[in-house]
Amino acid sequence: MARVQDLVRACGMELGVHLLQVDDSDWSVARGNLALDVDARVRHHQLALRFARAGRAAAERHD
């Protein structure tokens, strides 16, 4: 590890190492998606996009 850090530093960069809390929230959504067929996955995203587009349009009207 120290060798890798030295090499990275020689390239003018720093290699940071840190701990992160486990976050499986995206995996939870992905797992739900895996249980759907492809048509259903696409439909979910179409519905999400429909709401997102309407939200953006509302935000632009608000500006």
Place this chain on the structure above:
Amino acid sequence: MIEHEFAPEAMLAVLNEHGVRLVLVGGFAAVIHGSPYVTTDIDIVPERSEANLERLSSALAALHARVWTSAEPEGHPFGHDAASLRRVNVWNLVTDHGRLDITFVPSGTSGYEDLARDARRLVILGVEVDVASLSDVVRSKEAAGREKDRLVLPVLRRILDESGRRDGHPEK
């Protein structure tokens, strides 16, 4: 698995019908401000008064909300009232209209009042909703520090900068 059609506007409409005071946060708030990363769950921060939590409990019953776990993606039924909802900071739920995540005090914020101050009230597909400001979304994601937040933060900060330049003041 039962497929619940994702209908954020229907979910928010039920919450509104029950008079729940809340701010929309998280990925969808970011999307409304221009983030290219569309999510398929809704994150809300409800106000924590006793009366509002009672209204939230009624709305959750109407939505047939169940506790989501990876072991039970269809959700586990749970009894709830104002007191039990208050005891837990984060609820990951599945409803008739899709995934709903409730957080009372998101990272980097002090909760509803903190976020409501700069929220925008928008009407989206006929449903009125208070959407957290982009600067508050960024603040919360910076504090959360999750890997997925770190990935989306560069583009959110850029949107914030661009919006500030366009309007001549920092984006709210």
